[in-house]
Ligand SMILES: O=C(O)CCC(=O)C(=O)O
């Protein structure tokens with residue numbers, strides 16, 4: 001379970017080592033979210049941002065844990081906490 005607010009720090013990371021082949025299931029449990037509040041999950045490719053997923057209430061994102069990503073922080077006008085639930089599964093075969 002992740003919890004962050006405006007002013008916190010988050011870093012781009014991978015959820016597993018390259019070649020480890022884990023899968024992450026990310027869930028946004030907030031009851032409501034305004035797009036002006038930011039908080040997108042950014043996915044990187046070759047070190048550059050490639051996809052931004054809005055933290056829409058009830059949304060699930062399933063991705064290969066080898067992908068570099070970042071849960072961005074809420075903007076200053078957001079008075080709510082940004083929650084996510086991340087379930088990280090190791091699988092035998094690699095996910096590519
Ligand atoms: O909160 C997010 O958008 C990402 C969370 C995450 O990357 C993690 O828990 O490993």
Ligand SMILES: [Fe+2]
Pocket residue numbers: 013014015069086
């Ligand atoms: Fe992560």
